[in-house]
Amino acid sequence: MSIEWKSWKELPIGKIIPEPATTLKFKTGSWRALRPVLNEDKCIRCLLCWIHCPEPAIIRLEDDLVKIDYDYCKGCGICANVCPVHAIEMKMEGE
Amino acid sequence: MKGKRVGLNGDTAVAFAAKQANVDVVSAYPITPQTIIVETLAKYINNGELDAAFIPVESEHSALSAAVGASLAGARVFTATASQGLALMYEILWIAAGMRTTIVMALGNRAFSPNINIHCSHDDAYAARDTGWIQFFAENVQEAYDLTLQAFKVSEDHRVLFPSIINLDGFILTHSLEGLYVLDDKTVEEFLPPKKPYNPIDPEAPKTYGPLDLYDWYMEHKKLQDYHFNNNVPPVIKEVFEEYAEISGRRYTPVKTMGVEDADIGIMILGSSAGSVRHVVRQLREKGKKVGVISLTQYRPFPKKELVEAVKNLQVLAVMDRSISFGSPGAQLYMDVASTLYNAKHRPLLFNVIYGLGGRDLTPVHIEGVVEKAEEVLKKGEVEEEQIWVGLKE
Numbered sequence A: 001m002s003i004e005w006k007s008w009k010e011l012p013i014g015k016i017i018p019e020p021a022t023t024l025k026f027k028t029g030s031w032r033a034l035r036p037v038l039n040e041d042k043c044i045r046c047l048l049c050w051i052h053c054p055e056p057a058i059i060r061l062e063d064d065l066v067k068i069d070y071d072y073c074k075g076c077g078i079c080a081n082v083c084p085v086h087a088i089e090m091k092m093e094g095e
Numbered sequence B: 001m002k003g004k005r006v007g008l009n010g011d012t013a014v015a016f017a018a019k020q021a022n023v024d025v026v027s028a029y030p031i032t033p034q035t036i037i038v039e040t041l042a043k044y045i046n047n048g049e050l051d052a053a054f055i056p057v058e059s060e061h062s063a064l065s066a067a068v069g070a071s072l073a074g075a076r077v078f079t080a081t082a083s084q085g086l087a088l089m090y091e092i093l094w095i096a097a098g099m100r101t102t103i104v105m106a107l108g109n110r111a112f113s114p115n116i117n118i119h120c121s122h123d124d125a126y127a128a129r130d131t132g133w134i135q136f137f138a139e140n141v142q143e144a145y146d147l148t149l150q151a152f153k154v155s156e157d158h159r160v161l162f163p164s165i166i167n168l169d170g171f172i173l174t175h176s177l178e179g180l181y182v183l184d185d186k187t188v189e190e191f192l193p194p195k196k197p198y199n200p201i202d203p204e205a206p207k208t209y210g211p212l213d214l215y216d217w218y219m220e221h222k223k224l225q226d227y228h229f230n231n232n233v234p235p236v237i238k239e240v241f242e243e244y245a246e247i248s249g250r251r252y253t254p255v256k257t258m259g260v261e262d263a264d265i266g267i268m269i270l271g272s273s274a275g276s277v278r279h280v281v282r283q284l285r286e287k288g289k290k291v292g293v294i295s296l297t298q299y300r301p302f303p304k305k306e307l308v309e310a311v312k313n314l315q316v317l318a319v320m321d322r323s324i325s326f327g328s329p330g331a332q333l334y335m336d337v338a339s340t341l342y343n344a345k346h347r348p349l350l351f352n353v354i355y356g357l358g359g360r361d362l363t364p365v366h367i368e369g370v371v372e373k374a375e376e377v378l379k380k381g382e383v384e385e386e387q388i389w390v391g392l393k394e
């Protein structure tokens, strides 16, 4: 089953979500005002951002390089704040 | 009348009905004047007369929370409360209705504090009016028993799936011993077979209950709930009333009227006082006064159509509330009636009567006073005083 409601008349009784793991479909990245931008050349692969991201929207790659998952990143800026080498910069969305 | 004649008070009659309904779970916290209900059920379970889980909780908030979980897991669930207990449940009342549980709850109507009072007001019933629970008002012990059984059938119907409250006036009904007819267990079992759960909690088919629901779908969820409550519940209540009439010989209707067809003056009232009002009105009618009485068995969903029909020949209607709503245009029943009638083709002149707060007796003299007031309104053709209090030390 895939949830594709268009009207209140189609909703299941009891306000339930009838299938599991639907949070994945909830792209909270759309809430973001500031966007973390990673400078891979500066990154020392310490993974502090990966540990601190509350979402978690920092993806740890095989070689311990990190990648930002913009589908779920809310733009809180914690990663940029904890990065010891300032490899992440917060930029206005749309810029 | 079918069944066996027994003597029970309102609380034990409700407990007996819940036992006959063969409930699976009782989750409750004691509070006067409903304590006898849960005590009696605890005894039934302890004696082995009822095979159910009794969940003794630390508060009413927990009592209803546990009831919600049990109901969604597929159990037939009963609980009871009153006054402050209902107030403590308030958050969960909305959740129980919105998540479409089928809990049946007896409410031994009792006044809200301050000051502490254990006697009857309808404060608690009215406090639950917006929460999406079906509400019935019992007029006597027989009705408290009958409505408890019928409430399970209504709530669990898959066209309904809403919890129900049975209101019974604190002490006046909860603690008064009355003769009533009870059905035999087999008849009840046929009327009320085991609950068929709708979409219950199932580890094999995981679902999310009560998720975050923001501006994107919250409004649609409320619309669906409101639509089902208003459109699906009333016809099922009528069906269940009919079916129950066949097995019991006692026929219930959402609105109960006496003499309104030829009356100029009507008195509208809820709960146990309706009987007293009818008694006085019968005497007045014998003296030639054109007075009628309206009471409600079904309070939520509010039976608008039936009320419009009931008042169509009345010139004046006194709406009596055993409660107050501070700063509102009137007390709670009065506001319901006024809003219902505002767009009706015919509407009588209305005034609001506050009576019986905290268990103050409503005497025949008070009721005659209300009729006299209504006669004045009828003569003048206008309402000068929109709200009067009766039985008050002036």
Ligand code: SF4
Binding pocket: A036, A052, A053, A054, A055, A056, A057, A058, A068, A069, A072, A073, A074, A075, A076, A077, A078, A079, A080
């Ligand atoms: S901005 Fe916040 S949410 Fe986005 S990647 Fe950084 S820490 Fe995670």
Ligand code: SF4
Binding pocket: A038, A042, A043, A044, A045, A046, A047, A048, A049, A050, A066, A079, A082, A083, A084, A085, A086, A087, A088
């Ligand atoms: S905190 Fe900075 S240096 Fe460490 S992994 Fe993240 S981006 Fe790289």
